[in-house]
Amino acid sequence: MTSCLALAEESFLDLTHTSATHIVFAPGRVNLIGEHTDYNGGFVLPMAIDRGIFIAGRLRQDGQVRLWTVPGEAAPVVLDATQSIEKGEPAWSNYVRGVLAGIQQDGLTFPGFDAVITSNLPSGGGLSSSAALEIASATLVEALNGHILDPVRKALLCQQAEHEFAGTPCGIMDQFAVNFGQAGHLLLIDCQSQAFQHVPMKTGEVSVLVINSMVKHALNDGAYRQRREDCHAAAKLLGVKELRDVTAADVEAAKACLPERLYLRARHVTTENARTLAAVKALGEGDWRELGKLMFASHASLRDDFAVSCGELDLIVETARSLDVYGCRMTGGGFGGCCVALVPGGRAEELASQLAASYHAATGLEPDIFATTPSAGPQIFTPSQA
Numbered sequence: 001m002t003s004c005l006a007l008a009e010e011s012f013l014d015l016t017h018t019s020a021t022h023i024v025f026a027p028g029r030v031n032l033i034g035e036h037t038d039y040n041g042g043f044v045l046p047m048a049i050d051r052g053i054f055i056a057g058r059l060r061q062d063g064q065v066r067l068w069t070v071p072g073e074a075a076p077v078v079l080d081a082t083q084s085i086e087k088g089e090p091a092w093s094n095y096v097r098g099v100l101a102g103i104q105q106d107g108l109t110f111p112g113f114d115a116v117i118t119s120n121l122p123s124g125g126g127l128s129s130s131a132a133l134e135i136a137s138a139t140l141v142e143a144l145n146g147h148i149l150d151p152v153r154k155a156l157l158c159q160q161a162e163h164e165f166a167g168t169p170c171g172i173m174d175q176f177a178v179n180f181g182q183a184g185h186l187l188l189i190d191c192q193s194q195a196f197q198h199v200p201m202k203t204g205e206v207s208v209l210v211i212n213s214m215v216k217h218a219l220n221d222g223a224y225r226q227r228r229e230d231c232h233a234a235a236k237l238l239g240v241k242e243l244r245d246v247t248a249a250d251v252e253a254a255k256a257c258l259p260e261r262l263y264l265r266a267r268h269v270t271t272e273n274a275r276t277l278a279a280v281k282a283l284g285e286g287d288w289r290e291l292g293k294l295m296f297a298s299h300a301s302l303r304d305d306f307a308v309s310c311g312e313l314d315l316i317v318e319t320a321r322s323l324d325v326y327g328c329r330m331t332g333g334g335f336g337g338c339c340v341a342l343v344p345g346g347r348a349e350e351l352a353s354q355l356a357a358s359y360h361a362a363t364g365l366e367p368d369i370f371a372t373t374p375s376a377g378p379q380i381f382t383p384s385q386a
Contacts, residue, residue: 023380027051057144067116092133103138110145202376
């Protein structure tokens with residue numbers, strides 16, 4: 001993290017010719033289990049990770065908001081803090097624009113400022129780079145104007161930005177996981193009630209590997225929205241508001257009344273909810289084999305019932321299985337991105353090397369693999385030159 005903080009600070013000085021007064025960090029997240037359940041009111045079990053988005057910032061007195069990304073164009077995106085914030089180009093700026101617009105809609109104001117954005121998260125890797133950018137942007141505004149948002153409202157405001165400005169109808173998981181991350185803990189979220197609890201993880205016994213397939217995805221291309229619409233259509237046919245309100249047994253009983261595709265979507269969501277609650281129990285008991293078994297089952301359901309995996313993700317999971325890891329599954333929206341693997345604590349480096357070699361031999365792609373631990377949510381740092 002130290003090198004990323006230095007890059008943010010140095011880049012700010014290079015681009016603005018002034019020193020940053022604040023550097024904020026918001027983590028990415030990886031979801032251990034509970035996929036495509038959040039927008040169905042279900043259960044999810046993500047954790048914040050030790051990589052994320054860094055934004056160096058400083059107040060301006062002229063009401064302008066100037067945004068840069070590194071790497072990126074030398075010319076900034078320029079907004080007017082005294083006017084209503086609208087969608088615009090480039091596309092990445094809409095994550096920030098949406099947050100600023102949400103703050104305005106809440107009847108609050110924000111000052112003009114310069115902001116330089118850097119990251120050590122892979123874009124499109126399913127690690128919530130968008131939610132991290134949204135939460136980091138909101139955290140920077142809090143730091144600059146001294147007004148602290150209600151934490152739940154902050155997460156929901158960032159989710160709204162994703163819906164209205166980025167065009168991705170995501171559930172609450174990503175923004176909650178990023179905003180409420182706690183070191184050494186996963187976050188069990190009830191996406192219907194928005195209640196959450198921190199679940200301790202004995203990180204000395206296991207490691208979490210994140211394996212980036214290097215196959216990019218885009219969740220606003222229609223496939224993600226179609227899955228969401230399928231789930232809502234299935235819930236309607238089942239006579240409930242959302243799939244959280246039925247069990248896997250209910251879905252089986254109504255199978256004859258559901259089109260095949262909707263039956264499969266509902267079967268995934270209901271069985272995934274059950275797997276997520278079972279995973280919390282396994283975590284509490286330190287039963288890593290049982291937890292891993294649930295992760296493998298989750299991937300099979302995402303592949304077969306929800307149809308959001310791809311050949312590269314399936315290859316990673318089956319390779320991990322052959323190496324006798326505890327468990328492995330795709331994580332994130334799917335159609336590429338990352339897998340998450342639970343491995344014995346002392347074998348992370350060895351298994352990462354074996355996974356990389358096998359994947360490269362089969363695909364010609366060099367995967368980005370790193371070990372991570374459950375980490376804290378957003379943080380604010382004072383730059384060394386401030």
